[in-house]
Amino acid sequence: DTGVSQDPRHKITKRGQNVTFRCDPISEHNRLYWYRQTLGQGPEFLTYFQNEAQLEKSRLLSDRFSAERPKGSFSTLEIQHTEQGDSAMYLCASSSPPTGTENTEAFFGQGTRLTVV
Amino acid sequence: LAKTTQPISMDSYEGQEVNITCSHNNIATNDYITWYQQFPSQGPRFIIQGYKTKVTNEVASLFIPADRKSSTLSLPRVSLSDTAVYYCLERRYNFNKFYFGSGTKLNVKP
Numbered sequence: 001d002t003g004v005s006q007d008p009r010h011k012i013t014k015r016g017q018n019v020t021f022r023c024d025p026i027s028e029h030n031r032l033y034w035y036r037q038t039l040g041q042g043p044e045f046l047t048y049f050q051n052e053a054q055l056e057k058s059r060l061l062s063d064r065f066s067a068e069r070p071k072g073s074f075s076t077l078e079i080q081h082t083e084q085g086d087s088a089m090y091l092c093a094s095s096s097p098p099t100g101t102e103n104t105e106a107f108f109g110q111g112t113r114l115t116v117v
Numbered sequence: 118l119a120k121t122t123q124p125i126s127m128d129s130y131e132g133q134e135v136n137i138t139c140s141h142n143n144i145a146t147n148d149y150i151t152w153y154q155q156f157p158s159q160g161p162r163f164i165i166q167g168y169k170t171k172v173t174n175e176v177a178s179l180f181i182p183a184d185r186k187s188s189t190l191s192l193p194r195v196s197l198s199d200t201a202v203y204y205c206l207e208r209r210y211n212f213n214k215f216y217f218g219s220g221t222k223l224n225v226k227p
Contacts (some may be wrong), residue, residue: 004160017209034197035217041219042204042217042218042219042220043161043217044217045153045214045215045216048214052223056214058214066154087226089158096210097209099135105151105163106163106215107163108157108160108161108162109160110158110160111158111159111160113158
């Protein structure tokens with residue numbers, strides 16, 4: 001178990017450029033989440049996948065944001081025409097389905113820190 | 118929107134027991150109470166989860182009263198490495214999104 005892996009760890013881009021982040025979840029986890037975190041705040045939910053299906057999207061996910069999980073394994077988050085307000089830590093998490101009567105824990109990656117200049 | 122309320126910050130000293138309380142005024146019947154820890158520049162890490170009464174693991178204890186309107190995370194004998202932000206969440210059973218509040222920044226001093 002190598003944990004949730006995110007790439008790159010850091011990204012600096014110019015305003016208006018497109019960026020793409022990758023998340024590799026824990027291999028047996030079919031649920032994958034993307035969150036965004038700005039300084040001093042808790043993570044904010046962006047979107048959720050169950051296998052390859054994107055089942056939930058936050059209103060925070062504007063039209064410039066798109067996420068995919070083509071084969072139900074790794075996921076990508078793309079931001080088009082980046083703005084300075086997109087500067088944040090982008091976190092990915094994965095979990096397995098609940099067992100019995102309890103939720104299973106969500107494991108987070110170390111995040112991708114995006115800086116838009 | 119985060120549905121929980123917790124102190125913004127707390128100070129403690131090494132070796133002390135720390136209790137962080139969270140309010141869950143609108144918790145639903147199907148919601149579990151979950152706590153996460155986050156160090157700077159890292160993703161949150163699961164600490165403990167419970168539904169009612171007391172849950173204990175190798176890291177912490179979680180106390181939930183009968184009315185479930187609050188929860189208390191107890192960290193025994195903290196060390197400097199426990200300095201982090203601690204988040205309480207309400208996580209609905211088999212529900213796919215969960216919300217973080219602003220967390221409690223715990224500062225452990227020597």
